[in-house]
Amino acid sequence: MGSKAKKVILFIVLAFFVYAVxxxxxxxxxxxxxxxxxxxxxxxxxxxxxxSLLNR
Structure with missing residues (x-):
């Protein structure tokens, strides 16, 4: 996934979070x-x- 796509997805998630708040x-x-x-x-x-794994 390209850098531009990551920025768009991050913006959408952030916008939704702000809207929800x-x-x-x-x-x-x-x-x-x-x-x-x-x-x-x-x-x-x-x-x-x-x-528990280390105490056996």
Whole structure:
């Protein structure tokens, strides 16, 4: 994918994010909070996996 295509996709995603925040800030905050929770849970799961792997 070319550099120009990446910039267009990034602009579209950013525009959608700004639109979502302005139209429904509470819902947008909930979505970001949920995504952050998923990332943290995934990271903790990976750490648990490696800890149990190294402790055997």
């Amino acid at each position: 302005f139209t429904s800030p509470t819902k947008a905050a909930d979505i970001v909070g949920n995504l952050w929770g998923v990332i943290v849970d995934g990271f903790n799961s990976i750490l648990t996996f490696f800890n």
